[in-house]
Amino acid sequence: MTAKAILIKRLHPIIESVLAGVIGLMIGAVIMLAYGYNPVAAYVSLFQGSFGSFYSWAESLANATPLILTALTFAVAMRGGLFNIGAEGQLYIGALAAVAVSLIHLPSPIHIVMALFAAMLAGMVWSLPVALLKLTRGVHEVISTIMFNWIAYFLALYVIAHVLTDPIRGEKTISIVETSRLARILPGTTLNYGLIIAIIAAVVVLFVLWRTTVGFELRVSGHNPVAARYAGISQRRQILTVLLIGGATAGLAGAVQVMGRPPTYAVLSGLPQLINLGFDGIGVAMIGRNHPIGIIVAAIFFGGLMAGGRIMQFSPGVPLELVRVIEGVIILTLAVPELRNLLGSFWRRFAKKKVHDGS
Amino acid sequence: MKVFRIKLAAVLFMVVAVVGGPLVGTAQAAGKVALVIDVGGRGDLSFNDMGFKGADEAVAKFGMELVEIQSNSAADYLPNLQNAARSNAFDLIIGVGFLLADAMAEVTDQFPNQKFAIIDVTWLGKPNLQEVGFEEHKGSALVGALGAMVAAHYGYDKIGVVLGIEIPVLYKFEAGYRFGLHWGNAKTAEVTGKAADVGLLWTYTGTFSDIAKGKMATQAMLAQGAGLIYNVAGPLGIGDLEAITEHLEAKGKTAGPPFMIGVDANQDYLGDGHRVLASMMKRVDYGVYSVIESVANGTFKSGVRILGPGNGGIAISRQQDLGDFIDFGIKGGAISENDRSQITANWRAMRAAVPAWIWEAVEELEGKISSGEAKVPCDWCADSIKAIRAQYPD
Numbered sequence: 001m002t003a004k005a006i007l008i009k010r011l012h013p014i015i016e017s018v019l020a021g022v023i024g025l026m027i028g029a030v031i032m033l034a035y036g037y038n039p040v041a042a043y044v045s046l047f048q049g050s051f052g053s054f055y056s057w058a059e060s061l062a063n064a065t066p067l068i069l070t071a072l073t074f075a076v077a078m079r080g081g082l083f084n085i086g087a088e089g090q091l092y093i094g095a096l097a098a099v100a101v102s103l104i105h106l107p108s109p110i111h112i113v114m115a116l117f118a119a120m121l122a123g124m125v126w127s128l129p130v131a132l133l134k135l136t137r138g139v140h141e142v143i144s145t146i147m148f149n150w151i152a153y154f155l156a157l158y159v160i161a162h163v164l165t166d167p168i169r170g171e172k173t174i175s176i177v178e179t180s181r182l183a184r185i186l187p188g189t190t191l192n193y194g195l196i197i198a199i200i201a202a203v204v205v206l207f208v209l210w211r212t213t214v215g216f217e218l219r220v221s222g223h224n225p226v227a228a229r230y231a232g233i234s235q236r237r238q239i240l241t242v243l244l245i246g247g248a249t250a251g252l253a254g255a256v257q258v259m260g261r262p263p264t265y266a267v268l269s270g271l272p273q274l275i276n277l278g279f280d281g282i283g284v285a286m287i288g289r290n291h292p293i294g295i296i297v298a299a300i301f302f303g304g305l306m307a308g309g310r311i312m313q314f315s316p317g318v319p320l321e322l323v324r325v326i327e328g329v330i331i332l333t334l335a336v337p338e339l340r341n342l343l344g345s346f347w348r349r350f351a352k353k354k355v356h357d358g359s
Numbered sequence: 360m361k362v363f364r365i366k367l368a369a370v371l372f373m374v375v376a377v378v379g380g381p382l383v384g385t386a387q388a389a390g391k392v393a394l395v396i397d398v399g400g401r402g403d404l405s406f407n408d409m410g411f412k413g414a415d416e417a418v419a420k421f422g423m424e425l426v427e428i429q430s431n432s433a434a435d436y437l438p439n440l441q442n443a444a445r446s447n448a449f450d451l452i453i454g455v456g457f458l459l460a461d462a463m464a465e466v467t468d469q470f471p472n473q474k475f476a477i478i479d480v481t482w483l484g485k486p487n488l489q490e491v492g493f494e495e496h497k498g499s500a501l502v503g504a505l506g507a508m509v510a511a512h513y514g515y516d517k518i519g520v521v522l523g524i525e526i527p528v529l530y531k532f533e534a535g536y537r538f539g540l541h542w543g544n545a546k547t548a549e550v551t552g553k554a555a556d557v558g559l560l561w562t563y564t565g566t567f568s569d570i571a572k573g574k575m576a577t578q579a580m581l582a583q584g585a586g587l588i589y590n591v592a593g594p595l596g597i598g599d600l601e602a603i604t605e606h607l608e609a610k611g612k613t614a615g616p617p618f619m620i621g622v623d624a625n626q627d628y629l630g631d632g633h634r635v636l637a638s639m640m641k642r643v644d645y646g647v648y649s650v651i652e653s654v655a656n657g658t659f660k661s662g663v664r665i666l667g668p669g670n671g672g673i674a675i676s677r678q679q680d681l682g683d684f685i686d687f688g689i690k691g692g693a694i695s696e697n698d699r700s701q702i703t704a705n706w707r708a709m710r711a712a713v714p715a716w717i718w719e720a721v722e723e724l725e726g727k728i729s730s731g732e733a734k735v736p737c738d739w740c741a742d743s744i745k746a747i748r749a750q751y752p753d
Contacts, residue, residue: 055445063434161524161565168527169526170524170525170526170527189441262437263461263465264433264461264462268433268458269524269567272432272433273432310428314393314443319427320400320431
């Protein structure tokens with residue numbers, strides 16, 4: 001391949017994404033026009049609120065932090081050929097584990113490390129039944145992760161109300177102690193050192209996937225399970241690896257959200273600061289083409305949409321419900337290219353299987 | 360194709376109109392108010408909608424502009440307040456609900472020159488913040504007394520209360536209701552000359568959102584002979600009312616007893632107007648309205664302001680409120696305009712069926728509470744609720 005051809009190949013997904021984004025913005029504009037809001041003013045405030053100032057950058061990055069981690073959960077599984085949507089539940093459990101570590105007293109840096117490890121471990125433990133069900137009974141991970149998300153949700157509600165309850169404010173868990181909180185990077189914003197943890201996690205995943213044997217085997221079995229089996233790569237071990245890595249990053253997502261995000265530093269009843277972060281991570285992974293670097297970029301974009309959406313509410317006065325619709329449209333169009341690849345590969349696999357079956 | 364062109368032209372026209380519009384310029388408002396709402400969001404026909412109602416009426420009255428900011432996640436509370444303060448465009452920023460308390464504590468320190476107000480929080484003590492609290496215990500005493508007397512009148516021997524999460528704020532409701540129950544029993548005995556011994560059934564459901572739990576708790580209370588259920592869990596009232604409706608249907612009736620007692624907003628219009636006997640109105644709208652008013656006429660004061668029966672913050676629902684809240688219900692989509700006359704007629708019949716002495720007794724108690732003659736327990740009784748339960752037993 002010539003240098004030019006390589007360049008085109010590299011640029012292709014970026015051009016595709018930009019184009020998809022523009023189409024999304026246009027559809028969003030039409031929707032806003034239909035409801036009588038000024039799309040130009042709305043997009044100006046969306047931009048100002050997301051990347052228009054130092055402060056808005058900080059908020060966008062703060063929003064991106066947990067999304068990077070939950071997107072990694074989905075991306076790692078996707079690379080290994082699994083459809084893991086269990087980040088949502090694993091993140092709840094991770095957050096609770098991080099809170100639970102506040103019950104013991106430790107000096108500051110050790111306390112933070114302990115809490116992060118506890119959250120990772122908790123996320124891994126929560127993904128273990130999914131792996132076991134798949135390995136022993138052949139239960140599809142989509143089904144079991146959805147179920148475990150709900151189990152985690154109700155377990156979390158129980159733990160908030162009865163186990164880690166704040167003695168004077170029953171609607172939340174105890175607050176994480178000072179020694180176990182992640183400091184803010186910028187005072188007066190919600191941006192905290194969780195971002196660094198998330199980026200480190202992305203780099204680790206990048207390294208594991210593309211620079212180690214484990215990662216190579218994982219990608220091969222995701223890419224072509226038949227070839228992987230032929231090469232003697234254990235499918236069963238891949239399933240376990242993928243789900244455990246995913247559980248660890250999702251658990252971490254819960255931990256950084258509750259340890260780093262001011263002002264309450266506790267899990268509130270109904271999980272209002274955690275809910276949907278796992279599912280949003282799927283969108284982020286899709287837009288980021290299931291690649292750690294792409295995910296960081298996509299998460300910042302996603303976080304920017306969330307931060308800018310807050311500003312859209314008061315500058316042109318677009319109500320939150322419509323803001324969510326516009327965000328959804330943009331995300332959907334951005335995910336289309338990857339979705340097409342995904343469906344394409346499923347279709348090819350399905351078609352091949354038919355040939356195999358001789359039908 | 361022609362249709363398409365017309366549509367295109369229409370869209371282009373709209374683009375020009377909308378983009379050009381702001382350039383022409385709009386009238387300057389006398390001031391700007393931001394209303395930050397928690398994740399509960401609008402459309403609850405109760406707390407948040409009441410906050411909006413008050414703000415909406417105030418800005419219309421004083422020629423101000425209102426910006427409503429909803430929160431999508433608990434992580435939005437702090438940025439939403441900060442964004443509003445940082446924009447420097449608002450004369451007043453109001454946080455609706457105690458969930459915003461932690462974020463408010465931080466943002467009031469961060470922006471000392473911005474005026475803030477918060478509803479349902481009384482413990483922050485900031486120089487630029489007005490905290491509006493309500494005497495829910497006093498209102499609950501009124502409906503407790505009403506409930507006890509009505510239950511005795513209809514031959515029931517229990518009244519119930521379905522509560523949300525067991526937090527100190529709800530102890531105020533429970534303690535007041537207990538006090539009212541005992542006062543009502545004494546009054547019944549005094550008026551009828553027969554000993555009244557209506558008892559109490561109470562459940563903390565542990566939720567402010569799981570409507571099914573409200574229904575289950577109510578069903579259990581109805582089965583134990585409760586003649587009236589007080590809803591102290593926001594939307595769970597929908598479930599409470601559903602249980603009452605089904606209970607009545609099983610007997611081939613539509614009108615209570617058993618009744619529900621509504622909370623926060625006037626909910627009398629629900630249940631066709633004849634299954635919700637009264638509501639303990641916590642006038643969040645009034646709290647929001649009056650703080651905006653104080654900013655409009657330059658009398659804004661920081662510190663805690665307590666609203667109760669004496670100053671329009673707490674009241675039992677009356678005829679004049681009903682029409683107002685039927686409008687509120689129509690706006691919220693719970694009922695339609697066609698239901699108005701039927702609901703009003705049903706409501707009048709329901710209220711008229713209750714003997715006049717009971718309504719007079721409720722007014723008497725309201726007067727005694729306002730004057731301080733009757734002391735309702737529990738201003739904040741996180742540590743003494745057990746003693747109150749013993750003093751005013753089930």
